[in-house]
Amino acid sequence: MDATQQFCTFFLEGNLFGVPVSEVQEVIQLQQITPVPLAMSVEGMINLRGQIVVAIDLRQRLHLKTRGSENVPLNVVVRTGEGPVSLLVDEIGDVMEVEAASFEEPPETMPPSVRGIVLGVHKLEGRLLHVLDTEQACRVQTAAET
Amino acid sequence: MDEIVRDFLIESGENLDRLDRELVLLESEPNSSELLASIFRTIHTIKGSCGFLGFANLEKVAHAGESMLSRLREGKISLTADVTSALLATVDVVRRMLSEIQASGQDGGIEYSTLLQTLASLQERVQAAQSEEESDTKDSKQVSEPRGEGPQAKAEEQEHAPLEEAKPDREVPATANPGSEGKDLSQRRPSPGKLGGVLVERGQISAEDLALALAEQEHGDQRRVGEILVGLGLCKQEEILAAQQILEMRGRAAGVETVRVGVTLLDRLMNLVGELVLARNQLLQWASQDAGFHTIAQRMNLIAGELQEEVMKTRMQPIGNVWNKFPRTVRDLALNCGKEVRLEMEGQETELDRTLLEAVKDPLTHLVRNAVDHGIESPEVRTRRGKPACGCVRLRAFHESGQVNIEITDDGAGLDVERIRAKAIERGLISADQSLRMRERELFNLIFQPGFSTAEKVTNVSGRGVGMDVVRTNLEKIGGTVELQSIAGKGTTVRTKIPLTLAIVPALVVRCAGQRFAIPQMSLTELVRLESSDAVETVHGAPVYRLRGTLLPLVWLHEVLHPAEASQQEDRREATESLNIVVLRTGKQQFGLVVDDILDSEEIVVKPLSRHLKNVDVYAGATIMGDGSVALILDVVGLAQRSKLVGEDDGEQKEKSEAVGRVSPKDEQTLLLAEIAGESRVAIPLDDVARLEEFPDSVIEHAGPQEVMQYRGHIIPLVRLSQVLSAASAGTAFQTPSVQVVVYSAHGRTVGLIVDRIVDIVQERIVPESVHPRPGTTGTCVVGRRVTDLLDISAIVTAALDIKEPTIAETQVS
Numbered sequence: 001m002d003a004t005q006q007f008c009t010f011f012l013e014g015n016l017f018g019v020p021v022s023e024v025q026e027v028i029q030l031q032q033i034t035p036v037p038l039a040m041s042v043e044g045m046i047n048l049r050g051q052i053v054v055a056i057d058l059r060q061r062l063h064l065k066t067r068g069s070e071n072v073p074l075n076v077v078v079r080t081g082e083g084p085v086s087l088l089v090d091e092i093g094d095v096m097e098v099e100a101a102s103f104e105e106p107p108e109t110m111p112p113s114v115r116g117i118v119l120g121v122h123k124l125e126g127r128l129l130h131v132l133d134t135e136q137a138c139r140v141q142t143a144a145e146t
Numbered sequence: 147m148d149e150i151v152r153d154f155l156i157e158s159g160e161n162l163d164r165l166d167r168e169l170v171l172l173e174s175e176p177n178s179s180e181l182l183a184s185i186f187r188t189i190h191t192i193k194g195s196c197g198f199l200g201f202a203n204l205e206k207v208a209h210a211g212e213s214m215l216s217r218l219r220e221g222k223i224s225l226t227a228d229v230t231s232a233l234l235a236t237v238d239v240v241r242r243m244l245s246e247i248q249a250s251g252q253d254g255g256i257e258y259s260t261l262l263q264t265l266a267s268l269q270e271r272v273q274a275a276q277s278e279e280e281s282d283t284k285d286s287k288q289v290s291e292p293r294g295e296g297p298q299a300k301a302e303e304q305e306h307a308p309l310e311e312a313k314p315d316r317e318v319p320a321t322a323n324p325g326s327e328g329k330d331l332s333q334r335r336p337s338p339g340k341l342g343g344v345l346v347e348r349g350q351i352s353a354e355d356l357a358l359a360l361a362e363q364e365h366g367d368q369r370r371v372g373e374i375l376v377g378l379g380l381c382k383q384e385e386i387l388a389a390q391q392i393l394e395m396r397g398r399a400a401g402v403e404t405v406r407v408g409v410t411l412l413d414r415l416m417n418l419v420g421e422l423v424l425a426r427n428q429l430l431q432w433a434s435q436d437a438g439f440h441t442i443a444q445r446m447n448l449i450a451g452e453l454q455e456e457v458m459k460t461r462m463q464p465i466g467n468v469w470n471k472f473p474r475t476v477r478d479l480a481l482n483c484g485k486e487v488r489l490e491m492e493g494q495e496t497e498l499d500r501t502l503l504e505a506v507k508d509p510l511t512h513l514v515r516n517a518v519d520h521g522i523e524s525p526e527v528r529t530r531r532g533k534p535a536c537g538c539v540r541l542r543a544f545h546e547s548g549q550v551n552i553e554i555t556d557d558g559a560g561l562d563v564e565r566i567r568a569k570a571i572e573r574g575l576i577s578a579d580q581s582l583r584m585r586e587r588e589l590f591n592l593i594f595q596p597g598f599s600t601a602e603k604v605t606n607v608s609g610r611g612v613g614m615d616v617v618r619t620n621l622e623k624i625g626g627t628v629e630l631q632s633i634a635g636k637g638t639t640v641r642t643k644i645p646l647t648l649a650i651v652p653a654l655v656v657r658c659a660g661q662r663f664a665i666p667q668m669s670l671t672e673l674v675r676l677e678s679s680d681a682v683e684t685v686h687g688a689p690v691y692r693l694r695g696t697l698l699p700l701v702w703l704h705e706v707l708h709p710a711e712a713s714q715q716e717d718r719r720e721a722t723e724s725l726n727i728v729v730l731r732t733g734k735q736q737f738g739l740v741v742d743d744i745l746d747s748e749e750i751v752v753k754p755l756s757r758h759l760k761n762v763d764v765y766a767g768a769t770i771m772g773d774g775s776v777a778l779i780l781d782v783v784g785l786a787q788r789s790k791l792v793g794e795d796d797g798e799q800k801e802k803s804e805a806v807g808r809v810s811p812k813d814e815q816t817l818l819l820a821e822i823a824g825e826s827r828v829a830i831p832l833d834d835v836a837r838l839e840e841f842p843d844s845v846i847e848h849a850g851p852q853e854v855m856q857y858r859g860h861i862i863p864l865v866r867l868s869q870v871l872s873a874a875s876a877g878t879a880f881q882t883p884s885v886q887v888v889v890y891s892a893h894g895r896t897v898g899l900i901v902d903r904i905v906d907i908v909q910e911r912i913v914p915e916s917v918h919p920r921p922g923t924t925g926t927c928v929v930g931r932r933v934t935d936l937l938d939i940s941a942i943v944t945a946a947l948d949i950k951e952p953t954i955a956e957t958q959v960s
Contacts, residue, residue: 047775
């Protein structure tokens with residue numbers, strides 16, 4: 001493992017999260033998300049320059065509170081094995097370079113529902129950077145409710 | 147993978163397909179030396195290339211096949227079914243090795259010793275029968291000598307492989323240009339089309355060296371130039387090989403000017419054109435504001451349209467690519483069942499989209515196998531029935547009205563209506579009572595029902611009762627249809643219709659819960675608007691509507707998509723005053739989808755859904771609308787399944803099959819379809835039409851403000867339908883050199899209706915209900931998958947000519 005790693009960071013409910021910079025395609029603000037009825041885990045679809053991309057709300061994915069309507073989400077478009085996916089976040093942060101040494105596995109007390117998505121945390125000065133597994137975050141249950 | 151190896155694989159794949167075809171053909175024309183030469187050349191090319199690339203196992207197999215062929219060519223053995231089968235088996239092994247190479251880069255791991263033994267024993271057997279080979283010429287001996295001794299000889303011969311390689315030189319030009327050996331002498335100038343020429347060109351030998359070799363030949367040396375050159379030590383074996391490769395490439399390039407382009411690149415191009423079409427749609431919305439801008443946008447519109455068409459063409463492939471496999475399939479199968487079957491193909495060049503081609507492959511194969519296995523009788527039976535012993539399966543493909551038609555016809559026994567009837571009753575598909583009311587054609591089409599098979603014995607080929615059902619499902623998946631006609635004792639025809647492409651489809655855009663959805667036109671049958679929801683009745687809680695006497699189950703799109711709000715749905719249903727019903731057909735079932743609003747019909751570019759949404763069966767894909775927003779495309783089959791319409795509701799099914807018997811011809815009306823104002827289509831009841839005429843523009847004269855024309859000694863008024871029906875195009879009279887006139891005659895009046903184009907005359911059951919009735923129409927219906935305005939001619943004539951006398955149909959206009 002390299003001594004340092006770069007993360008694209010963003011905020012969800014005031015907490016700092018990050019995904020490796022290499023996995024991020026772009027960050028954009030999009031006005032229009034087309035909802036997909038019956039697909040509950042997916043927030044909707046966006047038109048990314050002619051490409052239709054699925055948007056996943058990270059708040060919902062991480063079982064956080066539903067975002068208020070006044071809070072317009074940002075799209076962090078990440079590359080996955082199956083094409084780009086947009087992750088909806090509250091606010092975008094800086095690109096941070098962190099020491100590999102500051103990493104620690106998530107505590108046992110972390111809810112099992114987010115285990116696997118949150119790989120662990122980097123202990124930064126004054127706060128913790130949650131590291132997300134991009135592929136896992138994009139792997140949502142798609143079985144339609146009946 | 148190595149570029150050369152990849153090219154070799156692609157090319158060999160094509161060559162193998164050709165081999166299959168030619169070998170089967172050879173069986174019917176065993177004396178065609180041309181065909182044999184071509185087969186020999188093909189297998190020799192494969193052998194040569196794999197020796198060059200170092201695939202020793204593959205080379206061995208190809209070599210064994212080649213030596214068998216060379217025996218055939220020399221007439222030492224004759225072509226029996228055994229020999230053809232062995233040769234085809236060789237092709238199969240080569241094909242397996244090629245896919246092995248593709249997968250692992252190696253040609254090992256495929257068992258082929260049995261094949262070599264079969265080939266060798268066949269040759270020996272035939273050889274034993276014919277023993278006068280010693281008297282052969284030196285030349286043919288040279289070819290046959292190392293090859294006749296079975297597999298043991300092969301390994302030893304492997305060492306001589308490079309020398310063997312020199313022989314393309316011997317074979318290729320000789321067959322292409324027999325008797326050319328002597329001409330080499332007079333023509334001392336090195337020719338770029340000959341091996342020597344290439345060597346000189348590459349500077350590997352001098353022109354003098356070549357002349358020397360040619361002189362040798364002149365003096366009776368029977369060897370080819372390459373061998374002589376090597377023999378004289380003037381150039382190396384590798385150089386000869388390289389030169390041969392060049393020679394072959396040149397020969398190929400001289401054929402048709404084509405470029406191999408990767409399929410992914412084509413797909414990408416297609417996607418980009420899709421984007422362009424969308425961008426164009428957006429542009430056109432903006433362009434109406436400025437005249438100059440508008441002109442540019444229009445040009446762009448034209449170019450984009452043309453580009454779209456051309457790029458579509460690059461994805462088109464002839465159906466022959468799929469059919470190529472069939473001669474082999476039919477041959478093997480016929481041999482298997484002890485039948486004699488001839489395969490005829492017509493329209494191999496008919497093109498359709500690559501993805502569709504892939505999708506029709508299996509259904510077509512199944513239908514062809516069925517025709518041979520079930521359709522064609524055994525030779526004895528055929529002879530007894532006074533038919534030629536050899537049965538015939540005919541494939542025919544052609545384009546018709548934007549679709550590809552494929553017919554599979556056999557001249558076999560045909561379907562036995564009574565057996566189907568009995569079977570269907572036995573399987574509980576229909577009741578005995580119903581069966582009596584069904585027409586022959588409806589009974590035939592029962593064989594497409596799941597679990598239906600009339601084959602008396604289950605063979606390993608077909609007859610398991612899943613086939614036809616799967617055929618239909620697969621074809622319907624791509625928007626195709628299939629129907630069957632049969633005459634007992636004469637044969638059966640299965641006719642399938644397939645759309646040309648799936649990438650860009652016409653669709654109806656509807657609104658539900660504030661969101662737009664697209665419904666592909668191909669599953670749309672008609673649109674119905676109910677002014678009051680009173681017409682909706684319920685069968686045990688399930689809402690239905692009586693559409694021309696048949697109960698049409700209704701599905702509220704809102705309820706399907708938002709089941710969580712189910713409690714409020716009842717109220718919604720009550721509250722809505724009018725209903726928009728989109729009548730959809732899924733093949734087995736017709737149902738009405740209730741939507742909030744019907745917006746427009748549009749050409750949409752279908753984009754596949756991401757994996758995240760694959761499990762949601764009600765969507766077939768997504769598309770980007772003119773304003774840049776994303777809209778979902780509804781999957782009609784998925785909707786029906788989700789609404790529990792298919793499979794479970796037996797009552798509905800019965801109701802429907804009973805209804806089938808009740809359809810009386812008087813529900814059908816003959817309509818004249820015409821185009822007005824560019825794209826829109828109108829239907830005119832043919833009963834009202836006296837004649838269809840085409841006149842030069844100059845016949846139009848004026849009587850006051852009214853356009854008139856002299857017609858059969860009378861003056862008749864003319865009505866431009868485009869002006870009457872759409873205010874937008876009023877005043878823009880079309881400046882065409884001729885006019886299409888529909889002469890209408892009723893109530894003692896004769897009037898000429900001017901349309902842009904006469905499209906067709908069809909028999910359709912039409913909807914009396916109106917969706918958004920415009921003045922002069924009685925409603926809108928779907929005819930031939932296009933939304934069409936149904937004209938109220940009396941009203942139009944009355945309105946246009948300002949006639950005060952009452953007419954019968956006047957009351958219908960709302």
